[in-house]
Amino acid sequence: MAGVLVVCEHLSGGFADITFEMLGLASSLQVGEVSAVAFGSMADRSGELGAASTVISAGCSDDFNPEEYAAAAKSAVETTSPDLVLVASTSMGYDIANPLAATLGIPLIAYCTGIEPEEGAFVCTSSLYGGKMGVTSTVPGPAVVMMLSGAHNADDGRIEGSPGVSDLGAVDTPGRVRFKQLIEPDQGDVDITQSGVLVAIGRGIGGKDDIEVAEELADLLDADMACSRPLVDAGWMPKSRQVGKSGMRVKPSLYIALGISGAPEHIEGMKDSATIIAINSDENAPIFDVADYGMAEDLFDVCEELIEELE
Amino acid sequence: MRFAVLLKWVPDLVEDLEVDDEGTGVDTEDLKFKLNEFDDHALEQALLLAGEGDEVVALTLEGDGAEKMLCTAIAKGASRGIRLTGSSSLDTAGLADSFSQALGADTYDLILTGVQSVDDRDGQLGPVLAARMGLPCVSVVSEVGLEGSTAMVAKEYSGGMVAEFEVDLPAVLGIQAASEAPRYAPVSRVRQVQQTVDLEEFAVSGTGASSGSSITGMAQPESGGGAKMLTGLDELVEVLNGLGVT
Amino acid sequence: MTEHEYQNFVEKENAVIDGIDVSGIWNRMWEPRELTGFDFTYLDKVTSLPGGASMRACYQCAECVGACPVDNVGSYGPRKLFQRLQRGMDLFNHPDLWLCTTCNNCLRVCPKGVDMMQVMPAAREQAILDGNVPAELQEMLQNVAEYGNPMGESARRRTRWTKGVEYPVRDLSKDPGEVDVLWYVSDYFSYHSRGNDAARAMVRVFNHLGVDFGILGRGERCDGDSQRLCGETGLFEELVEHNHALFEQNPHQTLVVSDPHAYNALKNHYPELTGVEYPVQHYTQFLAGRIDQLNGLLTGEFARKVTFHDPCYLGRHNGEYEAPRNLIETVPGVELIEMFRCKQQGYCCGGGGGGMWLDGLTADHTSERLSENRVREAVEVGAEVLAVCCPYEVSRFEDAVKSTGNEDVLEVLDIIEIIDMCIG
Numbered sequence: 009m010a011g012v013l014v015v016c017e018h019l020s021g022g023f024a025d026i027t028f029e030m031l032g033l034a035s036s037l038q039v040g041e042v043s044a045v046a047f048g049s050m051a052d053r054s055g056e057l058g059a060a061s062t063v064i065s066a067g068c069s070d071d072f073n074p075e076e077y078a079a080a081a082k083s084a085v086e087t088t089s090p091d092l093v094l095v096a097s098t099s100m101g102y103d104i105a106n107p108l109a110a111t112l113g114i115p116l117i118a119y120c121t122g123i124e125p126e127e128g129a130f131v132c133t134s135s136l137y138g139g140k141m142g143v144t145s146t147v148p149g150p151a152v153v154m155m156l157s158g159a160h161n162a163d164d165g166r167i168e169g170s171p172g173v174s175d176l177g178a179v180d181t182p183g184r185v186r187f188k189q190l191i192e193p194d195q196g197d198v199d200i201t202q203s204g205v206l207v208a209i210g211r212g213i214g215g216k217d218d219i220e221v222a223e224e225l226a227d228l229l230d231a232d233m234a235c236s237r238p239l240v241d242a243g244w245m246p247k248s249r250q251v252g253k254s255g256m257r258v259k260p261s262l263y264i265a266l267g268i269s270g271a272p273e274h275i276e277g278m279k280d281s282a283t284i285i286a287i288n289s290d291e292n293a294p295i296f297d298v299a300d301y302g303m304a305e306d307l308f309d310v311c312e313e314l315i316e317e318l319e
Numbered sequence: 320m321r322f323a324v325l326l327k328w329v330p331d332l333v334e335d336l337e338v339d340d341e342g343t344g345v346d347t348e349d350l351k352f353k354l355n356e357f358d359d360h361a362l363e364q365a366l367l368l369a370g371e372g373d374e375v376v377a378l379t380l381e382g383d384g385a386e387k388m389l390c391t392a393i394a395k396g397a398s399r400g401i402r403l404t405g406s407s408s409l410d411t412a413g414l415a416d417s418f419s420q421a422l423g424a425d426t427y428d429l430i431l432t433g434v435q436s437v438d439d440r441d442g443q444l445g446p447v448l449a450a451r452m453g454l455p456c457v458s459v460v461s462e463v464g465l466e467g468s469t470a471m472v473a474k475e476y477s478g479g480m481v482a483e484f485e486v487d488l489p490a491v492l493g494i495q496a497a498s499e500a501p502r503y504a505p506v507s508r509v510r511q512v513q514q515t516v517d518l519e520e521f522a523v524s525g526t527g528a529s530s531g532s533s534i535t536g537m538a539q540p541e542s543g544g545g546a547k548m549l550t551g552l553d554e555l556v557e558v559l560n561g562l563g564v565t
Numbered sequence: 566m567t568e569h570e571y572q573n574f575v576e577k578e579n580a581v582i583d584g585i586d587v588s589g590i591w592n593r594m595w596e597p598r599e600l601t602g603f604d605f606t607y608l609d610k611v612t613s614l615p616g617g618a619s620m621r622a623c624y625q626c627a628e629c630v631g632a633c634p635v636d637n638v639g640s641y642g643p644r645k646l647f648q649r650l651q652r653g654m655d656l657f658n659h660p661d662l663w664l665c666t667t668c669n670n671c672l673r674v675c676p677k678g679v680d681m682m683q684v685m686p687a688a689r690e691q692a693i694l695d696g697n698v699p700a701e702l703q704e705m706l707q708n709v710a711e712y713g714n715p716m717g718e719s720a721r722r723r724t725r726w727t728k729g730v731e732y733p734v735r736d737l738s739k740d741p742g743e744v745d746v747l748w749y750v751s752d753y754f755s756y757h758s759r760g761n762d763a764a765r766a767m768v769r770v771f772n773h774l775g776v777d778f779g780i781l782g783r784g785e786r787c788d789g790d791s792q793r794l795c796g797e798t799g800l801f802e803e804l805v806e807h808n809h810a811l812f813e814q815n816p817h818q819t820l821v822v823s824d825p826h827a828y829n830a831l832k833n834h835y836p837e838l839t840g841v842e843y844p845v846q847h848y849t850q851f852l853a854g855r856i857d858q859l860n861g862l863l864t865g866e867f868a869r870k871v872t873f874h875d876p877c878y879l880g881r882h883n884g885e886y887e888a889p890r891n892l893i894e895t896v897p898g899v900e901l902i903e904m905f906r907c908k909q910q911g912y913c914c915g916g917g918g919g920g921m922w923l924d925g926l927t928a929d930h931t932s933e934r935l936s937e938n939r940v941r942e943a944v945e946v947g948a949e950v951l952a953v954c955c956p957y958e959v960s961r962f963e964d965a966v967k968s969t970g971n972e973d974v975l976e977v978l979d980i981i982e983i984i985d986m987c988i989g
Contacts, residue, residue: 297545
């Protein structure tokens, strides 16, 4: 077995949690050596990547660049010839994994939540259809698999060590995509990543008017308001309140999800909450798989009754 | 400028999904389909970018929803609709192959498609297509501006962070959200398009492209370990009291 | 632009006639005034649309101002719209286009026949074609087009409500064939929890009465009347085609509807597209026609003070004020109290003409919701129960009861629920 190559994702000078999740997963597969490719000056932090036996240092800029990073990853794969390449199923990962697999002519599995090796092949489970279906695929190595956040325990991969570092050398890119700047989000009035209790609303809230009910509840529970992406896109809530893949990662002691279906992109942002209560009139909503408590009721009925009770 | 928008017909998640008899696919009998919502955003973004004299061409694979998607796109302002015939492969690999053939038949300055779809098990179309065509691609884009022969795009990262890139055209963009919500296509206008406009066709030649993997099983995620379902307000209040938030 | 020759009167600075001071400075009656110096462009844009012509007829008598329910809580009505158009309002790009609930009270009192029921859909259609649709409405229209209901719920779930009722409900899509009564259930009865309550009550009442009835099943789609009034004629035509085919497939003696909007559509607008006159009755008319049989079955009592809200589309639009009242009064124990604005003068709940899905926009232009104003009226006449017979109304009025702080004062019930409570 020619081992696993993990493409290490980083932002603002630190490795993302998912990098350690993938390293942990790679180790647990026991299909050979685990190597990792780190970009730019992140290779200097190879001590954090102790779960890998080799770190490949790709001389790219520290700022993510789709062309550069995909080309470097390709070069890394050609150098190490792994059987399995793990890339994060994230914004950056989309621009690495897909061109990587396409240019190498190897298969790709997306939205993966688990991998089992099986005689030269890999059995992967993917979360598709907004989280409503788990799909199992068998893919022969070498293959690229994109891992969803939360598929594996990050701590398993957080191992200090001194893996050998090898330099990838210069990677040629046509330079058609040029990084300009990174823009931090507006803090807004509340940093929901620090909130103790969150009342989060989703499409089920109906209209902008109807947000009031949830706000009243939040008030009574001394909670902050949060939301899923559609409400930000519609302009009803500020971006600073968005929970999910391209929003905030929150860890409140209580997360109350109202009218949120539970698509994987949202779950990613709130699954670390200590307790999750979900209210959604659709009893098949995926949110109920990750929630601790649920009610398949109309959220307005529940809110109004609850508000009455609490007052 | 000529823009291409790639559209896909996908299962509507408003429905309860069931596994088919073979156990390797979604049961499509009775299942409602619709335009991939991200592709709708891609179309909207193209329409917003297109100016006087520009062309927005909508492309999709032939099938049940093709006419509706293309006619709706034209009703919204797209100039032409092209239906790809001769391929039934709905894998990203097959789609990328089919679209690259159709797109190669003309010059396009910017190709937009949705960032992902609910069923793209073997990868996201935008970057795969771009790799096939040797074009630059940025995915997860929520803002696009054009400046001569380049596009300025905003790519979303987690935590609300956004990275700006400059991209040389021609290029492919995977659209997460258009700058404005997709516009409304009045039904009368769509019907008018259906009655008066001729949709074009492009014959795709045998695509050997496949996902390279096979589906061996499909199941609804186990609910074991899922939520404890509460019935009635009292139980909910009890839980809240127990958590000390009331 | 003057149409008349005005005599050129000269004012005298000082004039006292017979002891009365008519000096020119303050008494400007004699000065020629332009009456028609307005730019008619914006008015013409409306009146040139098919259906928009009657707007021209307004001669500013202001009868409609007192009648318009929106003016009661804002500043609206045909007279004011005419004035604003004269002064350069682009109606197609203005919130005023969407505030009209098409309740018909203005037309009822208008001596010139200025017909908002024609003007509004015509102007709204133009606005939609130009891409000016309020976001809330766009979502609703998309839902109706995709799913056949304004909520955006799966069409497959349209008959879910039938599971909660003790009696079987014949689903004609699964058990086709002739039926005496084809009951067109409607969106809110099918999908809204309070509508489900009324739908189940209807099933029980039908069973007690031995009515041979059936429902269309999952294939039933929105009647389209409100969507027609929002300017989506294309969508309305599609819905008519679809529903008409289902009606034809299921031969029936009577087409009973739960919803006055469906009643209006089927009676007044479907026929011109399909060429068919439907044997349509609102459920209150159907039951009122069986009142003797009903009386024999009403063993329970409903000893409450009940007031009835005339739904615009059954009452004012179609002239039916008695059937619902007959039903209410026939229930033992009921004391029927009328509100001030009742029957022809009934005050609109705000749900018609698309209003059901425009509360966000309306809130910015009114001091309170029409439904809140109506609820306060019901409370003022001493009612304990506000009886309704339009599926839009239960949810509107229950929300209004809460927002006006009248939860312990006024209960909202569909007439069928009251009958169901007392039928034995």
